[in-house]
Amino acid sequence: MTALDPDRAALSVADAPEASEARKLLRRFLGQKAFVVGLCLLVLFVLMALLAPVLSPHDPYVQNLTARNVPPFWYAKGNWLHPLGTDPLGRDYLSRLLYGARISLLIGFSVVVISGIIGTAMGLLAGYFGGRIDLVVTFLVTTRLSMPVILVALAVVAIIGSSLWIVILVLGLLKWDRFAVVMRSATQQVRSLDYVAAAQAAGASTTRIILGEVLPNIAPHLIVVATLEAASAILLEAALSFLGLGVQPPLPSWGLMISEAKAYMFFSFWLIALPGTALALLIFAINLTGDGLRDVISPEGRT
Amino acid sequence: MTGFILKRLGLAVLVALAVSAIAFFLLRLSGDVAVAIAGEGAFQADIDLIRETYGLNRPILVQYLDWLGKTLTGDFGASIYFKTDVAGLVFSKLPVTLLLGFTSLAFALLISIPLGVLAAIYANSWIDRLALAIAVVGQAMPNFFFALCLVMLFSITLRWLPVSGSQTWQHYVMPTIALGYYAAPAFMRLIRAGMIEVLAADYIRTARAKGLPAGKVVFKHALRNAVVPVVALAAVQLGFLLGGSVVIETIFALDGLGYLAYQSITYKDFPVMQVVVLLLSVLYVLLTLLADIANAWLDPRIRVA
Numbered sequence: 302m303t304a305l306d307p308d309r310a311a312l313s314v315a316d317a318p319e320a321s322e323a324r325k326l327l328r329r330f331l332g333q334k335a336f337v338v339g340l341c342l343l344v345l346f347v348l349m350a351l352l353a354p355v356l357s358p359h360d361p362y363v364q365n366l367t368a369r370n371v372p373p374f375w376y377a378k379g380n381w382l383h384p385l386g387t388d389p390l391g392r393d394y395l396s397r398l399l400y401g402a403r404i405s406l407l408i409g410f411s412v413v414v415i416s417g418i419i420g421t422a423m424g425l426l427a428g429y430f431g432g433r434i435d436l437v438v439t440f441l442v443t444t445r446l447s448m449p450v451i452l453v454a455l456a457v458v459a460i461i462g463s464s465l466w467i468v469i470l471v472l473g474l475l476k477w478d479r480f481a482v483v484m485r486s487a488t489q490q491v492r493s494l495d496y497v498a499a500a501q502a503a504g505a506s507t508t509r510i511i512l513g514e515v516l517p518n519i520a521p522h523l524i525v526v527a528t529l530e531a532a533s534a535i536l537l538e539a540a541l542s543f544l545g546l547g548v549q550p551p552l553p554s555w556g557l558m559i560s561e562a563k564a565y566m567f568f569s570f571w572l573i574a575l576p577g578t579a580l581a582l583l584i585f586a587i588n589l590t591g592d593g594l595r596d597v598i599s600p601e602g603r604t
Numbered sequence: 605m606t607g608f609i610l611k612r613l614g615l616a617v618l619v620a621l622a623v624s625a626i627a628f629f630l631l632r633l634s635g636d637v638a639v640a641i642a643g644e645g646a647f648q649a650d651i652d653l654i655r656e657t658y659g660l661n662r663p664i665l666v667q668y669l670d671w672l673g674k675t676l677t678g679d680f681g682a683s684i685y686f687k688t689d690v691a692g693l694v695f696s697k698l699p700v701t702l703l704l705g706f707t708s709l710a711f712a713l714l715i716s717i718p719l720g721v722l723a724a725i726y727a728n729s730w731i732d733r734l735a736l737a738i739a740v741v742g743q744a745m746p747n748f749f750f751a752l753c754l755v756m757l758f759s760i761t762l763r764w765l766p767v768s769g770s771q772t773w774q775h776y777v778m779p780t781i782a783l784g785y786y787a788a789p790a791f792m793r794l795i796r797a798g799m800i801e802v803l804a805a806d807y808i809r810t811a812r813a814k815g816l817p818a819g820k821v822v823f824k825h826a827l828r829n830a831v832v833p834v835v836a837l838a839a840v841q842l843g844f845l846l847g848g849s850v851v852i853e854t855i856f857a858l859d860g861l862g863y864l865a866y867q868s869i870t871y872k873d874f875p876v877m878q879v880v881v882l883l884l885s886v887l888y889v890l891l892t893l894l895a896d897i898a899n900a901w902l903d904p905r906i907r908v909a
Contacts, residue, residue, distance in 0.1 A: 443615070444622040447888045448881065449847025452865055456631055456877050459869045460640060536746050540851050543748050544866065559749060570756050577749035585744035 329597050336597075339589025346583050350402040358384065359393035361400045361553050366391050373571055385575060388558070389565055394572075397553035398579055404554045405583060408469060408538040409531035415473025416534075417527055420480020425511055427481070428488025438481060445478045451540060458546045468547050472534050483526050487519040521598040528591030532584045539580055555580045608900055616893045620886050624675070627881040628668050631874060640872040641684055671878070680879045685871040690879050693864065698883075700770055700860030701853070704779055705845045709838060711784030712791055720795025721827060727800060735796070739789035747848060751782040751855045768857035779856045783848055787841045794837055798830035805829075832902050839895030843888035 330336055349356065369391040372379045379386060385395040427438035454471050461467055491497065492515065500510045539556030541547030548554035550561070555576035562572030631637075638654040639646070655661045659670070674681065680690035715738070723735040758765040758778060769775050802808065803826055811821045849862030857863065861880060868876035 440615075440618070440622070444619050444626070447619055447623055447843075447885045447892070448626065449844075449850070449884055449888070451847055452850055452881055452884060453630065455850065455866070455869050456881060459872065460631060539746050540748055543746075544851065544854060546869070556746070556748075559752070563752070566752060566756065567760055573749070573752055577746065577752070580746050580749065581741075581744045584746070585740065588740070588743055 326597070330593065333593045333596065335589050336593025339586050339591075339593060342582065342586035343590050346402055346586060347406065349399055350406050353396075353399040353403055357393070357396035357399050358382075359396045361392060361396040362551050364390045364392055370565070370569060372569065373575075386569075386571065388561065388572060394575060397558060398555070398575060401553040401555045401558065401576065401579065402583070404465065404548060404552060405535045405538070405580070407465075408472070409535045409587070411469045412472045412476060412534035412538075413527045413531045415470070416476040416530065417480050417523065419474070420477030421484045421516075421523060423477065423481040424484025425488050425515060428485040429492055429507075429511055429515060431489075435485070438485065442478050442481050445475070450475050451537060454537065454541060455544065455546050458541065463541075463546050463549055465548050465552065468538055468541060472537055476530060476534060476537075479530060480523070480526055483522055484519060487522045488515055491515050491518050521594075525591060525595045525598060528587060528594060532587040532591065535580070535587075536584060605900065609897055612893060612896050616889050620889050623885040623889070624672055624882055625668065627878050627885065628671060629664070631878055631881075632664060632667070637874050640874070675879070675882070681875040683868075683873055683876050685868065685873040686876070690875050693876065694861065694879055694883060697859060697861045697864045700858060701846060701849050701862055704776060704783065704849055704853070704858065704860060705842050707776060707780040708784035708787060708845050709842050711780050712787040712841070713834075713838070715784075716788045716791035717795060717831075720792045721799055721822065723792070723796045724799030724803060724830075725822065732796075735792055739792045742785050742789040745785075747782055747786045748851050748855055750785065751778065751852060754778045754782055755855075768855075770857070770859045775856070775858060779852050779858050782855075783845055783852045786848060787845055790837060790841060791834060794833055795830060798833060799826060802826045802830045832899075835902065836895045836899050839891040839898075843891050846884050846887055 365387065368383065368387050370389055371383050371387040371391075373386040373394070374381055374384050376386075383393050383395070385393075385398065387393055388397065423438045423441070427435040450472075454468075454475060457471050458467060461471075497510060497514055500514050505513070538547055538554065539559075542554040542556030543560045545560060548557055550557065558576040559573050562569070562576075566573050637658070638651045638660050641654050641658075642651050659667065662670075671681070678691060680694065682688070683690050683693055686693055719731075719735040719738065723732040726732055755767055755778065759767045765774050765777055766772070803822075808821060808826055811825050812818075816825075846862075849860060850865050851862070852858070853860050853862035854866040861884065864876065865880040865884075867873075868880060
């Protein structure tokens, strides 16, 4: 709440230069062990995704029928040519896992951009204007919440046909609800503060007040929601791909890799365990980062 | 209270109507139903025949009102793939999903109430950390991956439970655990936070000062008050569990509404798809309505707002 509290903000401007405020905030972040671990892990995943072409020992799409189902190196039959083994089509598993990080991160990021824009716009309008607009937005949110995302996404993707970009678009158009809810209540809190009244008195246009005064002040909440929603989007894509209605082969989506390995799970469970663990670790990293951000930025926004 | 219930009921009806419109138009406008039914590369004559048979050549609004009118009177139309009437099909599968929903909710509460309470009483102890670890893992594990791990452990390694099907109670064990674990973290956090707040309240101090045994203070005085918000969350979570049942039922081939939804989606069986989406959404609307009424009844302050 400190960021939104005008008295505290005024005080800190009066007695201390900006830099020490920023350093204090940084110290508060670094004081949280969970946040640091989450962020480091997340950075690691981002690096894996960005450097996938450099780090991958093989091309993730090239099939090698002479080296199918090679187990990872810790099994007796494993070898260092394919450190994490190969899938039933003989594709190098480590390379596919590295490229899979790209898909998950792309999904998380793009879905959040789309749904964040929609939800934030709705929340800002509802929170700032109130009245009838608020009623309409609340109704839309209630309606959207009553429809299970996974079911609607599955159905729409099945009809339109599935591809990476369609999955992103469908999830983006479905997942704006939490943005709208959080942005609405944050806007309601900020609307009645003095600097908004001052801007109104100075004759600033409504658009300018919303984008120039309200939005920057509720941005910290936006970042927190975006982080946690990215995790949920990644899980949804994985579930859709697992059911065969998300990202299509031969793309190495982790959910799809688990689905492709299902038939072999009795003999080679590692085919499922590796992408599954990668997914769980990524979600874990994002959740830790998001929770840490929330505890520092907006402690009142818990549960 | 009556005014509150009526207002809430009115909203629920409006939301249900909006959901019916979305379920209909979303599926209809996402693609050409006739082409989807006929399959790719079908002859134009066949597509025209399908349009004629299913009344797809009428204006879309007329089709919606016709569908809505029939649906409200309980006539859900005929399934394209299963070749039976949708109402019979859907209501024969509904009990399986409802049962799974309730057992998973029970499982989630069964692990989250004791862990949440203990984590609150012994805050920052090893049991608090264990509860936190269970919650964090539950939130991070994709539920289908967790389900496959359960299969590996209970069906393949230990050979205790059947892999798939829905004939006996054993078939429900793994789906219940997989789905319930997914709902548990939210309860655990809520119960822990509520208990910590309540345990710091004055009336608890009074109860302790009166010399009541610690167990009585925790269970009779504190838990009862901390559990109020859990009722609302339970209804909402049950709704989420119904949605999550699509994935879990499909993995375990548990013959409920979620599996039916998956099948109807893969076979592009529009009449079934529309009804399943509508039914699961209306169930959620009903559950949140009940939760709101229960909450208003438990906490009179809500009625005024």
